[in-house]
Amino acid sequence: MDQAVHASHGADASHAAHGEGQQHPVRIYLWIWLLLFVLSSFSYMVDYFQLHGYLRWSLIILFMLLKAGFIIAIFMHMKWERLALKLAILTPPLALLVLISLMAIEGDYTFLTRLGSFVH
């Protein structure tokens, strides 16, 4: 049955998500490809020019999130999926923010405990 549905849509781009898979112009992949190169060079430059402190960390995270966003949205086709799938896949990782915060607090506590116990 699925095959019949696919065949009837053919290469019609507006039915891309439901028809014969995801078909998009090659141009968009090439642009994202180039963009990923540029963003990677930027994040490398952050290290090359030895930026430090909050400027370094915010730039690293900015370039990282942009790269991750483009890979997920365009290369992994998430941009063209239906909301149900987007929510099912993209919301659960938010739980990790809790883990990361807890472990950051715990790490600080361990450090302070070591400071109190081992340094005299």
Next chain:
Amino acid sequence: MSHQPMTAPEGLQGVSSDWSADKHAFPVPWGKVMMWIFLLSDTFIFSCFLTSYMNVRISTMDKWPNPSEVFALNVGGHDIPLLLIAIMTMVLITSSGTMAMAVNFGYRRNRKRTAALMFATAALGVCFVSMQAFEWTKLIVHEGVRPWGNPMGAAQFGSSFFMITGFHGLHVSCGVIYLSVVAIRVLNGFYDRKGTYETVEVAGLYWHFVDLVWVFIFAFFYLW
């Protein structure tokens, strides 16, 4: 439908039909949903590694080795910071690009180009793993980094590094095998007979994820 037809199969077949029969939540091929769910679980695994790395790096009393110096490569008498890692990043991005093109040509039913691009992707993957092997060798043999200690500083550096990059390298290696198998099937017309090239897209999802994980490792382990 609250009433099951009397002919509903029992046993394991029943389990599989109960889970799959005409109960569609996502209008995409099931293989794609399953791959996304696998990648979701993999996200949690890698996040646990990176979070534990964050935790040991916060809590250590010793100085954390400076990755910019540890991973520098000496070219013509000058130490260029993170040179090998930068090249590895570019190789992986390039392979992601060729994979995206392969998926595109797959849906256009261009067998030869799809297979060629997938083999190119796999070759770039092999290239990446080889450079990683070179890096590990340099660190283990020449710089004395061990999972339990190293001459540069905090002992946790080695265990975090080997665990995180090792697990990522394992994913790349598995991806190379996976892509090669699918590419061979593309070449011999398996997906033309099956009537759909969605398997190429599903394999592509895995490969892009490997690239995605590297983005985070690059940012948090090498640049931080």
